[in-house]
Amino acid sequence: MSENEFDVLIVGAGLSGIGAAYHLQTRSPGRSYAILESRDAIGGTWDLFRYPGIRSDSDMYTFGYAFRPWTGGKAFADGPSIRQYVRDTASENGIDQHIHFGHRVVAVDWQSTSARWQVTAVDGAGKEQVFRARFVFLCSGYYRYEKGYLPEFAGYDDFKGEIAHPQLWDGALDYAGKRVVIIGSGATAVTLVPAMAETASHVTMLQRSPTYIASRPSIDGLAVSMSKMLPAKLAYLIARIKNIGVSILTYQLSRRWPDFVKKGVLKAVKAELGEGFDVEKHFTPSYNPWDQRFCLAPDGDVFKTLKSGKADIVTDHIERFTPTGIQLKSGEILEADIIVPATGLEMQLAGGARISRDGVVVEPADLYTYRGMMLGDVPNLALAFGYTNASWTLKVDLTCERVCRMLNHMEKTGTDIAVPQVPDDITPEPLLDFSSGYVQRAIAHLPKQGDRAxxxxxxxxVQDMLAIRFGKLEDGYMTFSKAPGPVGQLAAREAAE
Structure with missing residues (x-):
């Protein structure tokens, strides 16, 4: 192979990409690989996001890797701890030696004759670099790194204070003693409120509509107890299984008996806040539980902050920005020194890279996902796309296992190409059954899913684990074949030897 040719190219050196590399080294040893990372550091999301209080909203016993126990103590870890966890995983396993930093992938083109992907990346100097690979694993996440979503606010440029978007947070921003208005009701806003209220003179969480917020202990009691009595890996496994079970149970209850779950959540909120809070107005969403992601408040931190008076919550619509704050549709004026629009993400597949086959561009919206990890009729390409209703890493770990099974099968059978073939009678459905704004804004541009497995x-x-880990590779849709050109003949000779 040439210097820029590999068996596998992984795009992205975040949580998913480092995990993919570990699985590849462990389950498919001997494969050459490289990681192309657009930024200059390991960590992905956890290196990019630096806003106050940044943390996981999934417990680390399921958000952490299956192969590397989380020993950080807190179940809901802060951003720097997660970043270090990913970096330590990379350095301890020599994965960091395979990373090409400052290489933003802009195009991936499948070349049928050679059964290779030609991957074009732009380096830090703006120069194009071309790589070739038998298999490409896209681990670049699902949102646009360059900027987050920002609605068009009337009078936006009139505001004389500072505006700080969480995705592009300036660490030098001084909010001590300042009046802060945080726009939004999602996980980012719920995280920012207690963190900024520690030093700000006052924080207002301005939401257009409420979100379900649930308090969870920051320390997993079972995990701590098990770690004192059992080896680290076994204790981690027990905590992981327990938390997987809890998340599945909660989701299934929410889907089957939404009113029951809704009453339970609101009852807990009332208990956290006590008398005097309008829970009906500020904490009762118009949608059912898990139509959007739950927001988690470790140890009820956001409720404690609201109850203390350091912050308040306002449910209203924005009329316009003013020089000194925000005017609401109700006529109320929120005075502010700093406005933080925690207004969400812009979803983006493959980091915005162009995908093509033999020079013909493939539109993601025309494609179907196969097992939530590949694209129909697109050869030798996998996506790391996690769960919306549970920890991201749970699905990514399973996807990595399946990719390695495929690679090993191809080596064993002397084949070069693995492609899921879409049946003619498939019925299209939206990829994500989620009402969140960031999903609805992007759904028309994302691949579709089908009406059946x-x-x-x-x-x-559990369903995915059984299918991905133990299900047949040649399942009637996934096909394996040799390349039509010289590569296929070479692979056949190698297999015979």
């Missing part, structure tokens, strides 16, 4: 994504870890 393996084209339908069930968002169920």
């Amino acid at each position: 393996p084209w339908k994504t069930y968002q169920n870890y």
Whole structure:
């Protein structure tokens, strides 16, 4: 192979990409690989996001890797701890030696004759670099790194204070003693409120509509107890299994008996806040539980902050920005020194890279996902796409296992190409059954899912584990074949030897 040719190219050196590299080294040893990372550091999301209080909203016993126990103590870890966890995983396993930093992938083109992907990346100097690979694993996440979503606010440029978007947070921003208005009701806003209220003179969480917020202990009691009595890996496994079970149970209860779950959540909120809070107005969403992601408040931190008076919550619509704050549709004026629009993400597949086959561009919206990890009729390409109703890493770990099974099968059979073939009678459905704004804004541009397995994504870890880990590779849709050109003949000779 040439210097820029590999068996596998992994795009992205974040949580998913480092995990993919570990699985590849462990389950498919001997494969050459490289990681192309657009930024200059390991960590992905956890290196990019630096806003106050940044943390995981999934417990680390399921958000952490299956192969590397989380020993950080807190179940909901802060951003720097997660970043260090990913970096330590990379350095301890020599994965960091395979990373090409400052290489932003802009195009991937499948070349049928050679059964190779030609991957074009732009380096830090703006120069194009071309790589070739038998298999490409896209681990670049699902949102646009360059900027987050920002609605068009009337009078936006009139505001004389500072505006700080969480995705592009300036660490030098001084909010001590300042009046802060945080726009939004999602996980980012719920995280920012207690963190900024520690030093700000006052924080207002301005939401257009409420979100379900649930308090969870920051320390997993079972995990701590098990770690004192059992080896680290076994204790981690027990905590992981328990938390997977809890997440599945909660999701299934929410889907089957939404009113029951809704009453339970709101009852807990009332208990956290006590008398005097309008829970009906500020904490009762118009949608059912798990139509959007739950927001988690470790040890009820956001409720404690609201109850203390350091912060308040306002449910209203924005009329316009003013020089000194925000005017609401109700006529109320929120005075502010700093406005933080925690207004969400812009979803983006493959980091915005162009995908093509033999020079013909493939539109993601025309494609179907296969087992939530590949694209129909696109050869030798996998996506790391996690769960929406559970920890991201649970699904990514399973996807990595399946990719390695495929690679090993191809080596064993002397084949070069693995491609899921879409049936003619498939019925299209939206990829994500989620009402969140960031999903609805992007759904028309994302791939579709089908109406049945393996084209339908069930968002169920146990079901996926059984299918991905133990299900047949040649399942009637996934086909393996030799390349039509010289590469296929070479692979056949190698297999015979």
